[in-house]
Amino acid sequence: MSTTVTFAGNLAEAPELLYAHDNKPFVSCRVLVNRRVQNDQGEWVNDEPTAHNVKIFGSAATHVQDSCGSGAPIFVHGLERTESWTDKETGAKRTKDVVVVDNRFGEVGVSLKYVSARIERAVRPAQAS
Incomplete structure (x- = not known):
């Protein structure tokens, strides 16, 4: 069973383009979500x-x-989703939670809260001349 999540944040580093076993591209990245809270003095930090x-x-x-x-x-x-694998060096079972966005479900976009962006339609390979 999967849980649907939605959040906005900042990329922790440049997205890394990788290729799945079927040679299809995917990007792996970390997104940091910052939260502001009031401290004991009533200040927002x-x-x-x-x-x-x-x-x-x-x-x-x-x-x-x-x-x-x-x-x-x-x-x-x-x-x-929770991914699991066996560590090659130690043989220990490992897991990590991952948010998956693909063409069947999910969306990703630029947050325009503090920046502006120019939208440019991508040209599909079949359309290129």
Whole structure:
């Protein structure tokens, strides 16, 4: 069972373009969500950011990799999944939560709360002449 999540934050580093076993591109990145809280003196301060591991598949993967760099404000709407694997060095079982965005479900975009952006329609490979 998957949980749908939506959040806005900033890319912790430049998105990394990788390729799945079927040679399809995907982007792996971490998004930091900052929260402001009031301290004991009533002042608003930054709380510890929450880090989300995000994997973006399909056409959005290359768009994010081409358009966004470290610190870019983005929003993510996807399915939270738990990935598990065996560590090659220690043999220990490992898990991590990942938010998955693909062409079947999910969206990713630039947050325009504090920045402006110019929208440019991407040319599909079949349309290129």
